[in-house]
Amino acid sequence: MASGNPYTLKWGIMATGGIAETFCKDLLCSPAVRGADDVRHEIVAVASSSSSKRAAEFLQKINGAFDAKTYGSYPELVVDPNVDIIYVATPHSHHFQNTMLALEAGKHVLCEKAFTVTAAQARKLVETAKAKKLFLMEAVWTRYFPLSIKVRELITSGEIGTVFRTIGDLSINSNAEEGSGLSFADSHRMVNPDLAGGATLDLGVYPLTWVFQTLYHLQPEQDKEAPTVIASSNKYTTGADENTAIICSFPGHSSIGIASTTMRADTDPENVVPAVRIQGSKGEIQVFAPAYRPTKYRVVKKNGEAQTFDVPQPADPARNSWGHGMFWEADECARCLRDGKLESATLPWKESIVIMETMEEALRQGGITYPELITTDVYDPKSPLNTGNQ
Ligand SMILES: NC(=O)C1=CN([C@@H]2O[C@H](COP(=O)(O)OP(=O)(O)OC[C@H]3O[C@@H](n4cnc5c(N)ncnc54)[C@H](OP(=O)(O)O)[C@@H]3O)[C@@H](O)[C@H]2O)C=CC1
Numbered sequence: 001m002a003s004g005n006p007y008t009l010k011w012g013i014m015a016t017g018g019i020a021e022t023f024c025k026d027l028l029c030s031p032a033v034r035g036a037d038d039v040r041h042e043i044v045a046v047a048s049s050s051s052s053k054r055a056a057e058f059l060q061k062i063n064g065a066f067d068a069k070t071y072g073s074y075p076e077l078v079v080d081p082n083v084d085i086i087y088v089a090t091p092h093s094h095h096f097q098n099t100m101l102a103l104e105a106g107k108h109v110l111c112e113k114a115f116t117v118t119a120a121q122a123r124k125l126v127e128t129a130k131a132k133k134l135f136l137m138e139a140v141w142t143r144y145f146p147l148s149i150k151v152r153e154l155i156t157s158g159e160i161g162t163v164f165r166t167i168g169d170l171s172i173n174s175n176a177e178e179g180s181g182l183s184f185a186d187s188h189r190m191v192n193p194d195l196a197g198g199a200t201l202d203l204g205v206y207p208l209t210w211v212f213q214t215l216y217h218l219q220p221e222q223d224k225e226a227p228t229v230i231a232s233s234n235k236y237t238t239g240a241d242e243n244t245a246i247i248c249s250f251p252g253h254s255s256i257g258i259a260s261t262t263m264r265a266d267t268d269p270e271n272v273v274p275a276v277r278i279q280g281s282k283g284e285i286q287v288f289a290p291a292y293r294p295t296k297y298r299v300v301k302k303n304g305e306a307q308t309f310d311v312p313q314p315a316d317p318a319r320n321s322w323g324h325g326m327f328w329e330a331d332e333c334a335r336c337l338r339d340g341k342l343e344s345a346t347l348p349w350k351e352s353i354v355i356m357e358t359m360e361e362a363l364r365q366g367g368i369t370y371p372e373l374i375t376t377d378v379y380d381p382k383s384p385l386n387t388g389n390q
Pocket residue numbers: 014015016017018019020047048049050051054089090091092094112113114139141189195202292390
């Protein structure tokens with residue numbers, strides 16, 4: 001790729017849960033393994049809202065970055081002068097306040113999906129990043145996979161003609177062994193309304209990603225249209241949605257997207273039926289489950305000719321053959337910052353906002369509501385979501 005010294009991005013990690021561990025293990029993989037010689041990553045600080053001890057234990061878990069600073073609160077992390085960018089890896093409920101905390105401290109941010117709980121919160125984050133000239137990106141890692149790039153290229157080159165319909169699903173069978181409950185405790189972030197749990201915000205964002213990548217993102221800027229949305233949900237006993245189906249119509253392009261998600265059944269337990277079908281006038285592209293981390297796609301022409309392609313994630317032998325695929329989005333952050341860009345062209349601010357508007361409308365139609373503490377778009381540095389008392 002590039003000659004000379006690679007650009008180094010120094011990360012501060014906010015929260016020490018499951019995805020923070022996965023992401024950091026990816027940051028520690030050698031970029032050379034994925035053919036990147038122009039950027040590299042350093043984890044220079046980690047914060048846990050509960051204790052600095054937990055942050056220190058996190059470094060043991062990821063087996064690296066042992067000289068990183070460890071903090072027992074998020075406010076301490078965001079003022080660390082050595083940190084360039086904060087990775088916000090807290091539950092959805094916290095994203096708005098935590099991202100604002102980082103932006104207000106002058107830090108660039110990569111914030112986990114779903115970007116926020118409401119569209120107004122997403123707009124506020126974008127306004128703030130723009131005003132402060134800071135980089136901000138929603139961590140929809142799937143968009144940065146070579147597989148996604150290839151699929152977008154195939155569509156742009158006309159391989160399947162004009163795309164008129166995309167159908168996508170991300171569903172997981174989380175039924176409890178007995179009874180009608182789900183296997184998640186009611187307090188778990190997947191189903192807890194206080195943490196903005198529910199199928200739409202957690203899982204639905206991925207089939208919507210495929211709908212938007214294929215029916216919205218690739219349109220010329222002046223032709224991009226926000227969809228009209230029809231949606232239906234079933235509520236779980238906690239009040240979060242357990243099933244949601246969303247129909248997005250793009251009338252200006254005669255195209256339609258159908259995104260579905262449930263916590264009651266798997267997308268495809270055998271992995272033989274595609275999770276995503278992108279259907280055009282000359283054929284279709286099928287992307288296999290899971291919609292968030294596909295490694296296989298198939299191009300089927302109108303005449304029935306078909307070819308399957310495997311795109312495995314590169315694994316680093318020096319890191320116990322680890323390689324999950326989150327390094328692609330991290331590389332995007334580094335390249336954007338190196339090149340002075342505030343947003344990623346692969347997932348521009350406007351598109352994150354339109355997707356949040358779509359999910360907000362789907363949740364409204366489904367009758368799903370969340371508490372004021374996590375839906376407010378008024379920034380409060382002393383919010384318990386920032387100070388760790390919540
Ligand atoms: N891109 C992807 O593939 C995935 C993305 N995600 C996204 O990442 C985010 C976090 O998910 P995940 O890591 O699975 O969640 P976890 O529950 O495993 O971790 C969340 C972390 O957030 C911090 N936190 C702060 N306040 C709270 C609170 N009140 N309740 C719970 N946790 C709190 C905790 O870290 P600490 O104590 O250190 O402050 C906790 O460990 C979500 O937005 C989710 O949608 C999740 C899974 C996969």
